[in-house]
Amino acid sequence: MIKSRTKNRNFSQEDAFNLSELFKLMKPRVMSLVIFTCAVGLLMAPNIIPTKEAIIGIVLVSIGAGAAGALNMWYESDLDALMTRTCLRPIPTGKVNKNQALVFGIFLSVFSVIALDYYSNRISACLLLFTILFYVFIYTIWLKRKTPQNIVIGGAAGALPPVIGWTIATDSLSFEPLTFFLIIFFWTPSHFWALSLYKSSDYKKAKIPMLPLTNGIESTKLNIFVYSITMLPVIILPYVIGFVGLIFLIPSLILTIYYNYLCFELYKFKKNKFDAKKARSIFGYSILYLFLIFVLFLIDKIL
Template sequence: MSSSKLKKDNLSQEDLLNFSELFKLMKPRVMSLVIFTCAVGLLTAPTIVSTQDAIIGILLVSMGAGAAGALNMWYESDLDALMSRTCLRPIPTGKVNKNQALIFGITLSVISVVALDYFTNRISAGILLFTIIFYVLIYTIWLKKRTSQNIVIGGAAGALPPVIGWTIATGSLSLEPFAFFLIIFFWTPSHFWALSLYKSDDYKKANIPMLPLTNGIETTKANIFVYSLLMLPVIIFPYVINFVGLVFLIPSLLLTIYYNYLCFDLYRFKKNKFSAKKAKSIFGYSILYLFLVFVLFLIDKIL
């Protein structure tokens, strides 16, 4: 095999590796949640969208979410290097440098917003732009290192993708997509505070004021339980506004009550102590819970 052929093969392998690392900057796990919730918002809307337009819209929203993730990693690369949960991300490991991440994140942001405006409508593009700015400037740069309520306020960014899905289909806002927003917004604190309990050493190293560090274990457990209880009226809300029927309401209430039980079980554990196993169970179940609730929106729509 010629040296030029070997050189080309090595270049192609390097290109693939670099693309893989850039993709990791987009937080693929978060993107998968964005794709799913955005699709549910779009599919449950009263307006039928062509398959092609739906795919384009959802991909552009996920690209915007990935852009926000890349900018988050660019800004927090020093913190990521200190935490076991994030130390293997592309920037701390040296596989991508900060300038590359910044350029990549800004480029994706511009492309996703402009393209969404072109292919769908201005309101969807506007909400996507707001989501990216809110996540990067308000949550990442301003709130995260300043307040233990960072995840509560910052949760608004993660709650907007299904709203964008709805506006892609309808071109307008109404009360129904607000139900999606409320579910994710009130779900976020208990989900992340459960994680922060058994990863508190990580957050301490990075000097991030998560609730267990600023207010203690007992307050964190109480807040997790309270926010799980707030999911009850939030889950009932779509039924109250006639967005869904009993097909959604009954199973989603059962799922929520079990979530309440898990959070209460953690709360009643020894005073000022917590069970890592119970906290991990809440974190794991919360992911399944949100997925199933949004699946129920689709089932209710079909039936």
């Protein structure tokens, strides 16, 4: 009896470990951003849906995002093994094999889309399906290894969760939620190119054509600064169309101008060289920046 209990306990521990590794395939940090932006999109909608429906919808969207992450890790496991930033992921370390990741990703994709169609509406399910397919086939399989514009075009997938949140609540699309899309879409390049500057050796080993490798440091710094400037009209747009008021506009402009300043400081550093500390600060601030912008959407609506 004692041996039997010991075996059961060991099996449970091993099972929990496997589940933990499978969960890591879903890129939990990315999922947390998806949950937050999707929730903001839902809460900013003009109508209110029952809390249970809202929670189910947000959870299913995050599962869909996790499915895309798992399929991304399945396809890129050879690259992940070469990069210090990703070499400890479940597949390169042998904790999950490629077939498990593929089956897991496909199952979550099918489940999340069908369940969202059932519990929410068809337009939300279609947008989630498009997001998964775009991230896996357009960004991961097609663009990432072929062009330095991979981040620019691929950013569309990461920009859709708040739009899906809106459609969960409204069962419709309008111009207002597209402002969420534009903010994330134009934010993404400067965010990731700042990372690619101080992680360029990683991308070089993996032969991923990130901008610092294909166009050089100076061009990358210029592009980071230019894309940060494009955030100014994008941030003003929700106010122009009457979606938000000054409570959103003024602090978001201050946050954006400071972002512009950081990117300009990086750009004006020595020609064809960069300050790694400044690049890291841009990457870190960009995460806080996006979070605060979406918090300001909610504050504006409440007040």
